[in-house]
Amino acid sequence: MAETVLFQEKQRFRQLGLWTVVLAFAAIFWVGFVYQVLLSGTYGNNPVSDVELSVVFAVVGVYLPLFFYKMNLTTEVLPGMLQVYFSPFHLNPVRVPLRLVRTYEKVVYSPIGDYGGWGIRWGRKGKAYNMSGNEGVELLFYNKKPLLIGSQRAHELYQAIRQAKEMKSEIGS
Known part of the structure; x- marks a missing residue:
């Protein structure tokens, strides 16, 4: 027998300030990835390898915003x-x-x-x-x-x- 649900609410982070910080931080890694890996430039004074930048880009540029989006x-x-x-x-x-x-x-x-x-x-x-x-x-x-x-x-x-x-x-x- 299924239980009667009297109330249900699903919430996500909606704070503009939080999303501004998360997306701005991710954007730095998007710029670095595009410039260094895709356009073959060097990003920064002491650039990391393309592989290292790709891994950091995946974690911070993709998975961090996705993590905050999926959190509820x-x-x-x-x-x-x-x-x-x-x-x-x-x-x-x-x-x-x-x-x-x-x-x-x-x-x-x-x-x-x-x-x-x-x-x-x-x-x-x-x-x-x-x-x-x-x-x-x-x-x-x-x-x-x-x-x-x-x-x-x-x-x-x-x-x-x-x-x-x-x-x-x-x-x-």
């Missing part, structure tokens, strides 16, 4: 369970049984100030999974530090968690 955060709320999957870092979703959640609230936070940025982060306020923006739902537990789930649809996530906790308590009764 998927959040799902099921009856009694919240799942977070941060691709490509998690092989399996992180499962949070909602019975362990003491309370939860929709929050506006400072990604850099509270957690040091976006991604899988540990900060003075606990752990966070976030991709962009500054809204989410903070889960407070009985026996461990808080967990923040960043969301572009924080109100819907909050409502789904409430519904999932109620459904589980109804099933368990």
